[in-house]
Amino acid sequence: xxxxxxxxxxxxxxxxxxxxxxxxxxxxxxxxxxxxxxxxxxxxxxxxxxxxxxxxxxxxxxxxxxxxxxxxxxxxxxxxxxxxxxxxxxxxxxxxxxxxxxxxxxxxxxxxxxxxxxxxxxxxxxxxxxxxxxxxxxxxxxxxxxxxxxxxxxxxxxxxxxxxxxxxxxxxxxxxxxxxxxxxxxxxxxxxxxxxxxxxxxxxxxxxxxxxxxxxxxxxxxxxxxxxxxxxxxxxxxxxxxxxxx
Ligand code: SF4
Numbered sequence: 001x002x003x004x005x006x007x008x009x010x011x012x013x014x015x016x017x018x019x020x021x022x023x024x025x026x027x028x029x030x031x032x033x034x035x036x037x038x039x040x041x042x043x044x045x046x047x048x049x050x051x052x053x054x055x056x057x058x059x060x061x062x063x064x065x066x067x068x069x070x071x072x073x074x075x076x077x078x079x080x081x082x083x084x085x086x087x088x089x090x091x092x093x094x095x096x097x098x099x100x101x102x103x104x105x106x107x108x109x110x111x112x113x114x115x116x117x118x119x120x121x122x123x124x125x126x127x128x129x130x131x132x133x134x135x136x137x138x139x140x141x142x143x144x145x146x147x148x149x150x151x152x153x154x155x156x157x158x159x160x161x162x163x164x165x166x167x168x169x170x171x172x173x174x175x176x177x178x179x180x181x182x183x184x185x186x187x188x189x190x191x192x193x194x195x196x197x198x199x200x201x202x203x204x205x206x207x208x209x210x211x212x213x214x215x216x217x218x219x220x221x222x223x224x225x226x227x228x229x230x231x232x233x234x235x236x237x238x239x240x241x242x243x244x245x246x
Contacts, residue, residue, distance in 0.1 A: 018068025036207025069097025186241025
């Protein structure tokens with residue numbers, strides 16, 4: 001089958017360990033106010049590519065990926081789980097390190113068919129980058145349009161499976177940078193026994209031009225970007241709460 005691919009980055013260095021081929025998949029049900037990839041939102045758009053097409057491209061640069069691998073991101077890659085099952089099966093046949101960068105929003109704990117399919121994919125996944133947008137459900141909804149219950153259920157599901165996870169959190173001034181929230185997030189992460197790293201990413205405004213191109217108004221117009229120093233301070237608060245509750 002074909003996947004709907006927004007774009008491919010051949011030499012990604014921030015989406016998992018080492019140098020990686022990063023596949024941006026099309027489609028996302030979330031509407032994060034700060035999203036810098038609104039052009040990935042619509043499903044069934046972009047280029048149609050098969051798993052073989054992608055791995056042929058991977059093989060051309062294989063020497064660069066010796067300590068890296070393949071990361072799928074988006075958009076929300078788990079909207080295309082059937083395609084990922086094919087892609088990761090072929091990747092594993094070649095011994096490739098596989099990583100999923102996801103918000104976890106599609107996790108349906110009460111749907112056995114969905115869980116069975118997801119678990120098959122997770123068996124072929126070496127690392128999950130889990131983006132926790134906000135620790136508080138009401139604030140998560142304000143920020144993304146969705147409750148965070150599926151995200152937290154997915155985080156617990158990954159912990160039960162002891163699948164390595166890197167937590168990612170975007171620091172958005174006035175939305176996710178409150179000290180109490182960061183401490184809550186630290187305690188939440190401490191409750192998960194499979195977390196190997198925590199990344200706090202400063203909010204930036206580089207996606208604004210895409211909204212103009214798409215004829216959309218930018219929801220956070222006028223909000224200044226966060227700095228690397230802001231993100232470092234926030235990470236210290238998260239880590240302090242993390243250590244206190246361990
Ligand atoms: S989950 Fe990612 S792609 Fe989807 S709206 Fe949020 S930031 Fe954008």
